[in-house]
Amino acid sequence: MARDYYGLLGVGRDASDQELKRAYRKLARELHPDVNPDEAAQTRFKEVSAAYEVLSDPEKRRIVDMGGDPLDGGGGGAGGFSGAGFGGGLGDVFEAFFGGMSGAAGGGARKPRGRVQPGADSLVRTRLSLAECAVGVTKHLTVDTAILCDLCQGAGTNGNSSPVRCETCGGAGEVQSVQRSFLGQVLTSRPCPTCRGAGETIPDPCHKCGGDGRVRARREIAAPVPAGVANGMRVRLAAQGEVGPGGGHAGDLYVEIVEQPHDVFVRDGDDLHCTVRVPMVDAALGTTVVIDTIMDGPTELTIGPGTQPGEISVLRGHGMPRLRSSARGDLMAHLDIVVPSRLDSKQTDLLRKYKGLRVKDKAEVMSAQSEHNSGLFARLRASFSGR
Numbered sequence: 001m002a003r004d005y006y007g008l009l010g011v012g013r014d015a016s017d018q019e020l021k022r023a024y025r026k027l028a029r030e031l032h033p034d035v036n037p038d039e040a041a042q043t044r045f046k047e048v049s050a051a052y053e054v055l056s057d058p059e060k061r062r063i064v065d066m067g068g069d070p071l072d073g074g075g076g077g078a079g080g081f082s083g084a085g086f087g088g089g090l091g092d093v094f095e096a097f098f099g100g101m102s103g104a105a106g107g108g109a110r111k112p113r114g115r116v117q118p119g120a121d122s123l124v125r126t127r128l129s130l131a132e133c134a135v136g137v138t139k140h141l142t143v144d145t146a147i148l149c150d151l152c153q154g155a156g157t158n159g160n161s162s163p164v165r166c167e168t169c170g171g172a173g174e175v176q177s178v179q180r181s182f183l184g185q186v187l188t189s190r191p192c193p194t195c196r197g198a199g200e201t202i203p204d205p206c207h208k209c210g211g212d213g214r215v216r217a218r219r220e221i222a223a224p225v226p227a228g229v230a231n232g233m234r235v236r237l238a239a240q241g242e243v244g245p246g247g248g249h250a251g252d253l254y255v256e257i258v259e260q261p262h263d264v265f266v267r268d269g270d271d272l273h274c275t276v277r278v279p280m281v282d283a284a285l286g287t288t289v290v291i292d293t294i295m296d297g298p299t300e301l302t303i304g305p306g307t308q309p310g311e312i313s314v315l316r317g318h319g320m321p322r323l324r325s326s327a328r329g330d331l332m333a334h335l336d337i338v339v340p341s342r343l344d345s346k347q348t349d350l351l352r353k354y355k356g357l358r359v360k361d362k363a364e365v366m367s368a369q370s371e372h373n374s375g376l377f378a379r380l381r382a383s384f385s386g387r
């Protein structure tokens with residue numbers, strides 16, 4: 001008699017593949033032997049897994065929908081859910097958990113891995129100057145990678161020969177062996193050493209790639225790097241990574257930015273910092289200086305009268321561009337007041353006169369030691385919290 005596979009999963013007869021998968025995952029999480037050691041749960045887990053295996057296979061599902069049972073007779077007369085047909089049940093569960101589910105293989109045996117595999121992602125690092133990070137650049141890189149074999153176009157075979165079923169594993173892609181342990185005999189399986197899990201071998205392999213379907217080569221790659229990137233960021237180039245075994249579709253290539261330190265500017269996110277030296281007299285009287293910027297050329301910076309050492313003058317919008325945005329960071333000019341180290345007699349005279357003037361101004365007389373909330377400490381605090 002046909003089993004109620006839909007009822008076991010708790011779905012209607014019109015359930016979509018998505019609904020089937022969702023229902024199965026939910027039950028498998030409750031019933032999986034790793035989380036639920038209860039014997040009844042294990043039995044139900046086997047039943048539920050079998051139901052999912054049947055219903056996720058369009059051919060088997062069709063048999064069920066016509067009133068049949070695709071598992072009848074498959075277990076050598078036993079016909080039960082614990083029959084030999086479900087040796088691969090656990091593997092299928094894990095596939096379902098990790099989203100790699102495709103139609104289950106006939107008879108419930110684990111499917112061979114297949115000769116064609118997706119290629120690996122690769123990573124290259126490239127040095128960029130701060131200016132290149134600011135404006136964006138197309139970097140021409142040479143990468144050592146795996147490309148499709150042009151002789152066999154990935155087939156791995158020579159001429160018109162075809163792959164054949166692996167004799168060692170009979171096409172299963174894995175071999176099983178019985179090991180004795182103190183718990184008794186344990187059946188273990190491992191990838192077939194002859195076909196390395198593919199289930200098939202190539203008797204007459206391609207002369208160029210030896211059957212792998214791909215060859216190592218150096219490739220020139222033009223990597224477009226957008227403006228605003230920073231150290232450690234990765235630019236992803238889809239399908240520019242390694243071609244997979246058997247000509248499987250290429251992985252992605254990641255280009256990691258290694259930002260070189262700049263002589264003048266220190267970067268902090270989108271903001272830039274630099275030091276601007278201002279002569280003592282200019283700081284006192286105020287002036288305008290021209291400083292270099294990363295993207296806008298020489299730019300005027302106003303120094304107000306009475307500027308103190310360590311003050312920061314901000315050029316809004318003259319920092320780094322924000323990635324994928326038209327916004328810009330700021331340029332913070334840290335003002336370094338320069339006291340002349342050598343004075344000629346005329347300058348010394350003038351400063352002495354200036355000093356004489358200042359002493360008469362009572363308001364200017366103050367203690368040489370300032371309090372904590374003024375002077376150096378306050379400026380340090382302001383520069384740490386001001387941004």
Ligand SMILES: [Zn+2]
Pocket residue numbers: 149150151152153154155156157206207208209210211212213214
């Ligand atoms: Zn080849």
Ligand SMILES: [Zn+2]
Pocket residue numbers: 166167168169170171172173174192193194195196197198199200
């Ligand atoms: Zn094999």
